[in-house]
Amino acid sequence: MSQMLRSSGVIGLATFTSRLLGLVREQAYAHFMGDGPVASAFKLAFQVPNLFRRLLGEGALTAAFIPIFK
Incomplete structure (x- = not known):
């Protein structure tokens, strides 16, 4: 293999x-x-850092590698 x-x-x-x-x-x-207000606040608290991770971390990594392989 x-x-x-x-x-x-x-x-x-x-x-x-x-x-x-x-x-x-x-x-x-x-x-x-469940599906109460505490659950909504908990989910929102996790979405904010994940947004920055996706925009800055993964997006920057993709932008750095794509020009090399073109």
Whole structure:
């Protein structure tokens, strides 16, 4: 098996595991917090830092690598 195929499989498995754990996290959140005002505040408190992470961290990384591979 080629190194590229093996590496792709590892990345795919890691992505699948991440998505599965995210689903478990959301189910646990819904079970314990429900759908009240405290749950809404908790979710908002997590959305703000994640917005900055997506804009600055992941966007900057993509912008840095795309010109190299064009």
